[in-house]
Amino acid sequence: MAVRPEGTPCWADAMFTDLEGAERFYADVLGWTFGREPAEFGGYTQAYADGRAVAAVVPPMPGQEAPARWCLYLASPDAEATAARITEHGGTVLMEPMRVGDLGTMCVAREPGGAVFGVWQAGVHEGFEATAVPGAYCWAELLTRDPERSDAFLSAVFPYGAGRIQDDAVDFRVFDLGREPVLGRMRMTGDVPPEVPAYIDVYFAVADCDVAVARAVALGGTVRSGPADSPFGRVAALADPQGARFSVIDVTRTSGERPGVTVVD
Numbered sequence: 001m002a003v004r005p006e007g008t009p010c011w012a013d014a015m016f017t018d019l020e021g022a023e024r025f026y027a028d029v030l031g032w033t034f035g036r037e038p039a040e041f042g043g044y045t046q047a048y049a050d051g052r053a054v055a056a057v058v059p060p061m062p063g064q065e066a067p068a069r070w071c072l073y074l075a076s077p078d079a080e081a082t083a084a085r086i087t088e089h090g091g092t093v094l095m096e097p098m099r100v101g102d103l104g105t106m107c108v109a110r111e112p113g114g115a116v117f118g119v120w121q122a123g124v125h126e127g128f129e130a131t132a133v134p135g136a137y138c139w140a141e142l143l144t145r146d147p148e149r150s151d152a153f154l155s156a157v158f159p160y161g162a163g164r165i166q167d168d169a170v171d172f173r174v175f176d177l178g179r180e181p182v183l184g185r186m187r188m189t190g191d192v193p194p195e196v197p198a199y200i201d202v203y204f205a206v207a208d209c210d211v212a213v214a215r216a217v218a219l220g221g222t223v224r225s226g227p228a229d230s231p232f233g234r235v236a237a238l239a240d241p242q243g244a245r246f247s248v249i250d251v252t253r254t255s256g257e258r259p260g261v262t263v264v265d
Contacts, residue, residue: 003122004075005177006082007158009140010127011073011120012202013056014244015066019045022057022068025240029216029248030204031135049135054128055204068244070202071108072140073118074158075127079105082119082157086111089156090149097121111153113144114198132205138249139203139232141184143192147171150185150198163261174261201237202246209234209250216240216248229255 004010016022023045026032032047032054047055060066076082079097086093086109094116095108104123110116120127130136144150151173154160160175160183171187188198206212209227213236217223224245226236233251240246 003077004127005159006074006076007160007175007177008075008182009072009137010075010122011055011118012070012137013044013058013073013118014068014070015058015060016068016242016244017060018242019043019057019059022240022242025216025219025221026057028219029212029221030206049130049133052129052136054130054136068240068242069116069199070244070246071116071118072200072202073106073120073127076107076119076121079107079119079121082121083107083109085157086119089153091153091157100125111142111144111150111198113142113146113150113153115142115144115150115200117200132251134205134207136205137202138205138251139184141186141201141203142198143186143188143201144198145188146198147173147185147187154183154185162264164264166260166262173264199245203235203249204246206248206250209236209248209253212236212248213238229253231256231258 023034034045034047043059045057046053083093083097090112092110094110097105097107099105102123103125105121107119128137132138154175155162163174165172173185174181175183213227216238220241222239224237224239227234231254233249234253235249237247
């Protein structure tokens with residue numbers, strides 16, 4: 001697998017106090033199987049779709065219990081340099097770059113709007129082994145109440161181009177690498193409860209959105225929105241029983257024309 005361009009979403013993981021419960025939930029909703037890493041990696045458990053690594057779940061480290069949430073990692077050729085740019089442009093480094101054996105180097109940070117994300121400098125672990133197929137990562141969107149600061153930060157830290165969706169009903173920006181869209185940014189509206197912080201919504205592809213939603217609800221998950229048809233696929237926003245937010249999308253079931261995009265500086 002070729003090394004991914006800087007700024008490309010390359011991995012996702014989530015921390016759960018009930019790791020076995022998380023495994024049961026995502027096995028049924030997304031069809032994942034699991035393989036636990038060696039003990040020195042603290043119970044880090046990779047998830048697989050058709051035998052290919054697509055994400056991971058992990059128990060919290062002692063003293064670091066926090067609400068369950070998905071963390072999206074962006075590729076970097078030099079995690080130390082990326083961490084320095086994060087600080088320089090108003091972000092906060094929550095976990096300094098740290099080598100993870102020969103797998104790679106990770107860093108966790110918060111952008112100025114408040115969303116937490118990761119940085120991954122690949123070693124032998126290059127990230128997703130599959131994308132945009134059922135059970136695998138498909139897309140991600142940063143939801144923020146401070147889009148101006150978030151936009152400026154992302155464009156300064158990563159080599160993104162940017163475009164604005166031509167739709168007066170939403171404030172949505174698309175970040176791209178070589179004109180290939182890699183990340184969305186949505187302004188949070190009043191529909192989002194004020195206690196919900198900015199976050200990155202990770203989308204996983206599914207074969208049938210409605211079936212995935214029904215399975216999630218049956219296992220104690222909640223529906224945040226949808227299912228609904230869109231030009232990009234049939235989509236629903238969910239939360240698992242431990243509160244981690246994510247979305248599912250059937251990219252084969254589209255409806256309507258995709259909106260235009262206006263390039264922005």
